[in-house]
Amino acid sequence: MQNLLFEQLSLYAAAILVLFVPGYFFVSAFFPKNKNLSGLEKFTLSVGSSFVLVGFVMMALDRVGVRIDRLSLILSLVFLSAAFFGVRFLFKKHKGVAPARSDAFVFSKKQLVLIIGLLFVSMLFKTSYLKDNIVPSSTDLGHHMYWVKQIAQTGELPDYAKKDIVERDGKYIVSGPQNISDLIIGEHMVFAAISIISGLGVISYFPVLILLLMNSVGVLAIFILVLRFFEDDPHGKDIAIASLLFIGPLFAIAPPQAKFVGGGVVGNMLSNLLIPLNFYFYFRALKEKSAGLLAFGIMFSMALFYTHHLSALLFAIILIFSAASALLLHFGKSHLILWDWAKLVFSKPVLIFLAFAAFFFFAVHTPSYITNKAVETVVGGPSKIDHVGLTLDKFISAVGEPRFVLGSVGFLLLLAPFAGKFFASISGALRKKSFSALFAGTGKSEVGYQNAILLSWTVIIFLISLYPTIFLLDIPSSRVSNYGSYPLSILAAIALVRIVVSLKNGNFFTLNKQLAAGGFILFFSYATIAGFRDNSQFVTSSDNYAKTVQTFHASEYLARNTAPSDNVLSDHVYVAADSWSKLYFMRDYNFPFYRANFSRYQNGVDKEEFCTLNMISSPETEESDRCFDELGMDYVMVSKKNDSSQFSDLDDFWQIYSNEELIIYHKAK
Amino acid sequence: MKTGNFLITAFFVIFLALSFSYLSYVETKNSDYSHGKNWWSLYFDDPKSEGLSFYVENFSDAEEFFWEIKFEENTVRKGSTVVSRGEKGLVPISSSGLEGRQISIEVSGGGDSKKIYKNF
Numbered sequence: 001m002q003n004l005l006f007e008q009l010s011l012y013a014a015a016i017l018v019l020f021v022p023g024y025f026f027v028s029a030f031f032p033k034n035k036n037l038s039g040l041e042k043f044t045l046s047v048g049s050s051f052v053l054v055g056f057v058m059m060a061l062d063r064v065g066v067r068i069d070r071l072s073l074i075l076s077l078v079f080l081s082a083a084f085f086g087v088r089f090l091f092k093k094h095k096g097v098a099p100a101r102s103d104a105f106v107f108s109k110k111q112l113v114l115i116i117g118l119l120f121v122s123m124l125f126k127t128s129y130l131k132d133n134i135v136p137s138s139t140d141l142g143h144h145m146y147w148v149k150q151i152a153q154t155g156e157l158p159d160y161a162k163k164d165i166v167e168r169d170g171k172y173i174v175s176g177p178q179n180i181s182d183l184i185i186g187e188h189m190v191f192a193a194i195s196i197i198s199g200l201g202v203i204s205y206f207p208v209l210i211l212l213l214m215n216s217v218g219v220l221a222i223f224i225l226v227l228r229f230f231e232d233d234p235h236g237k238d239i240a241i242a243s244l245l246f247i248g249p250l251f252a253i254a255p256p257q258a259k260f261v262g263g264g265v266v267g268n269m270l271s272n273l274l275i276p277l278n279f280y281f282y283f284r285a286l287k288e289k290s291a292g293l294l295a296f297g298i299m300f301s302m303a304l305f306y307t308h309h310l311s312a313l314l315f316a317i318i319l320i321f322s323a324a325s326a327l328l329l330h331f332g333k334s335h336l337i338l339w340d341w342a343k344l345v346f347s348k349p350v351l352i353f354l355a356f357a358a359f360f361f362f363a364v365h366t367p368s369y370i371t372n373k374a375v376e377t378v379v380g381g382p383s384k385i386d387h388v389g390l391t392l393d394k395f396i397s398a399v400g401e402p403r404f405v406l407g408s409v410g411f412l413l414l415l416a417p418f419a420g421k422f423f424a425s426i427s428g429a430l431r432k433k434s435f436s437a438l439f440a441g442t443g444k445s446e447v448g449y450q451n452a453i454l455l456s457w458t459v460i461i462f463l464i465s466l467y468p469t470i471f472l473l474d475i476p477s478s479r480v481s482n483y484g485s486y487p488l489s490i491l492a493a494i495a496l497v498r499i500v501v502s503l504k505n506g507n508f509f510t511l512n513k514q515l516a517a518g519g520f521i522l523f524f525s526y527a528t529i530a531g532f533r534d535n536s537q538f539v540t541s542s543d544n545y546a547k548t549v550q551t552f553h554a555s556e557y558l559a560r561n562t563a564p565s566d567n568v569l570s571d572h573v574y575v576a577a578d579s580w581s582k583l584y585f586m587r588d589y590n591f592p593f594y595r596a597n598f599s600r601y602q603n604g605v606d607k608e609e610f611c612t613l614n615m616i617s618s619p620e621t622e623e624s625d626r627c628f629d630e631l632g633m634d635y636v637m638v639s640k641k642n643d644s645s646q647f648s649d650l651d652d653f654w655q656i657y658s659n660e661e662l663i664i665y666h667k668a669k
Numbered sequence: 670m671k672t673g674n675f676l677i678t679a680f681f682v683i684f685l686a687l688s689f690s691y692l693s694y695v696e697t698k699n700s701d702y703s704h705g706k707n708w709w710s711l712y713f714d715d716p717k718s719e720g721l722s723f724y725v726e727n728f729s730d731a732e733e734f735f736w737e738i739k740f741e742e743n744t745v746r747k748g749s750t751v752v753s754r755g756e757k758g759l760v761p762i763s764s765s766g767l768e769g770r771q772i773s774i775e776v777s778g779g780g781d782s783k784k785i786y787k788n789f
Contacts, residue, residue: 004697008690039674043681107673115673116680123684127691134696205696209689216685545699546706553702553710553726561716635716651770651788658783659710666716668788 007198011206014198015213018190022057022077023050025084029091032292035284038105044220048277051190051214051270052303053080058189059157059306059365067155070196104231114241115223122219122248126212126261133262134205135545139572141264142579144187145202149583151192152202157185160368162589165609165631172611172630174567180589181369186307187266203552203583211261211269218269219247221276226490228284229450235497242493247486250531251400260482268482271311274304276486278315279453286326286449289340291347298350302357309369310475314460314483317471321456326449329418389466390481398465398481402530403488410491411458413498414451457487547576550661552584554637557657558592558664559584566634568592571616574639575662581637592637619646619653628667636665703728703755711776711783714759721764723774723785725750726757731779736760739773 023046031037031045057076058068066072107115136142150158161177168175191207200206226243230236251257260268281297284290305312323341327334344350396404464471465481558568558581568585570592572578581592595616600606607613611627616638618624627633636653638644644663647653657664698704707729714722725734732753738746752758762774773786 004694008693011689011693012686038672040677043678105672105674107677112673112676115677119677119681120684123688127688130692131695134692135699204700205693209692212688212692213685216681220681546708549700549702549706550708550710552700557710557712654716654787655773655785656716656787657710657712658785660708660781664712664716 007200010198011194011200011209014194014200015210017074017077017197018054018193019047019050019210019213021050022053022081022084023047025081025088026050026053029084029088030292031296032290033091035288035290035293036102038102038224040105040220041224044217044224045277045280047213047217048221048273048300051273052299054193055186055189055303055306056360058193059185059360062157063364068151068157068192068196069155070199073193073197102231104227104236107237111237111241115244118241118244118248119219122244123216125249126215126257129259130208130212130262132544134208135548136203136205136207136580137544137548137577138262138264139579140266141207142577142583143589144183144264144266145191145207145580146582146586146589147183147188148191148195148207149202149586151188152195153586157189157365160589164590165593165611167609172609172627174631177588179368182309184267184307184309184367184369185365186303187270190270203580207264208262211264211266214269214273215257215261218273218276219244221273221280222247222486222490225276225280225283226493228280229454229490235501238497238500239490239493242496243490246403246406246489246492246531250528251403251485257485267308267311268479271304271308271315272486274300274307275311275315275483278304278319279457282319283449283453285344286341289344291344291349294344294347295349295353298353298357302360306365306367309367310479311483313473313475314464314480317464318453318457318460321460322449322452325452325456329448329452389468390478392466394478395462395465395481395484398478399484399488400531402526402528403485403492406492406495407458407488408491409499410493410495411455413495414455414491418451454487454490458484458491461487544576547661548580550659551575551577551581554657554659554662554664555581555584558635558637562635565632567632568635568637569612569615569633570594570637571639571643572596573598574642575637593631593633616643617646620650634667636667637662638665639663707779709734709752709778709781709783711774711785713785713787719764719787719789721762721772721774721787722759723762723776724757724759725752725776725778727752727754727778729754729779731781734758734776734778736774736776738762739775741771 024042026049027037027042027045031042037045054077057080058073061068061072061076136145147158147160159177160180160183162180164175164178165172166175167173191202191210194200194206194210195202198206223240223244226240227236230239233239247257278297278300281293281300285292285294285297301312301315304315327337330337390398399407461480461484464473464475465478465484468475468480562568562585564587568591570578570581572594573596578594582589585591593612595612596607598613601610601613611624611631614621614624615627615633616636619628619636636647638647640658640661640663644655647655647663647665652668653665654668655663656666709725709727709729709731712724712726714720714724721738723736725736727734733749733751735749736747737744746762748760750758750760764772771786771788773784775782775784777783
């Protein structure tokens, strides 16, 4: 118990130093002094900024050849924080009066109770789910933690490469390291920093807890984003609180929430914090015409590109469409808008940061997917069956039916004023027989960047999920659809609040007020029940950890008793937590070799060798014999229940280890 | 004017800390080989050589383990060993006098049995 307490304190201290302190001082120093910043925003931005800064620091340390260890990390982060504090101290004297506090962040008692209650219920659901998934076992997380452990052990950032089984000149061999294009450094640095500083190993609770932290702060990021989006709306706070409902307690576990936390979908989790913060800065920069905020936005965009290329690609497309939408929706003054944007882009803060970004990209660290030319693998149209687009049913199921329905209403409500003006303009243009009359009225209102962002965010995710061929993209469609839950939650919140307000004001079309209210209450009950029911189907008791620890025990035995020249084969199909075995050996990302899911051998795309399949499924065949001999495979770890029968009658296999779940065989020579 | 931002942030951090504490406690318990579990493992001390010494590593309620050394299906030696929960016990076996195609070691304990073997 004492040990656990000490570990906890180490984790908290490391998490605060890595994921709060540098960001706090950075925001204090560089957030534009003439722009207001609430306490909640400062907290959220501090975590996001810390994530970004720690990445820069580690890449810089690696570039100059300094070993990444506890001392260098603590000194760098403390020094950086002190430098930011110094900057803040210097500039504090020279600045004028602070801006007035924004009413958007002033909450009544009732609102506070609601917000805190929603956060509590959301955390409760996620914790309930994670208690059965906290023992590390998920495949994705195991893969990522290999690299985290490597950084912690070597003190260097890794080259993402792995050995593989290939056939060359009619012989099976283990190849030299081949580049891996879909792992990106930003997914691993913050975990490595916390592991190194706290001393906690990666085969523990801390990776899932850090993902939970990022997920939770991501929810806060959406909250502050919506508060800023609707700062000028009399019901803005209500919309933000309703958003908190739709991304908090409702669907708290379905992807991309707690299920992704427990499943270790690291890139998605981290991006779900970075994407809202990106929108936050770009929105405020454009609305408040702030070059400093735009520089922040570009910094966070850079971090996104260093963290998860799929998220970065989606964000870039959404941003471009948002810009185009803003121009289209306000076509009458688009020339003025473009001039405003130009002034922001060609400003000192932005140009200084762009110069820094270019220097960093070319001279310090270039993301591996650029150097590996992995971009070519995601453009050109779908190449796999799960990349060709989802059906509408599957998309609705992915985002949650109530969110989709209410979100669609919210979408139409946002679009309606512009559609109304547009149709009025068409009729005006037809009457006057004038093309320019089409855009009459589009130059008068304030640019609603929040509308452009929300509409584009939703449309792009929807289109890419269902029709990726439009964009010539080759990415998993179900993965893309998970990004839809955030914008649809905001749109659902808009719809909910607008409907409630209309009902209260008695102007819900011409329907009888009671009837309309009754209908709405029914629908809202359905939405709430669906969201909580979705949670309940995931919260089931599980003792998978009993199987997981046996895999760990068997892996420890093998790691202790094998020589560097010995080859080991495991099984992904029936062995629990098999992707974590590699952390006991730390010899290669692909070691032990493993039999993959059967579909990967059948689809003709994923797997080009069949040795890993045959050596376990049919070890008695000549082909398997050849694989064992040519690859020098010495040990096989398989499920006792599912695969031991293939080996029990074979003379050249010794059964050397047995527990409840697994058997290890040694191929005697 | 109080905005409530500090309260929201404070409660958020408290909820997170409580969740962290609870989950780390659960993980520490669940990842312990022994805590709340009932299993044991059997393995050779040296998996590669012809040596037959073996370990019983115990994470179950059983403490006494009965072993038999078999040549083909015939028992040539037997004995027992006591291994407490959380411990591992080495049973040294001399291979002198033991010859044959397959020499197997069968161990039973707590109503369960396991086997390891080497083929010569």
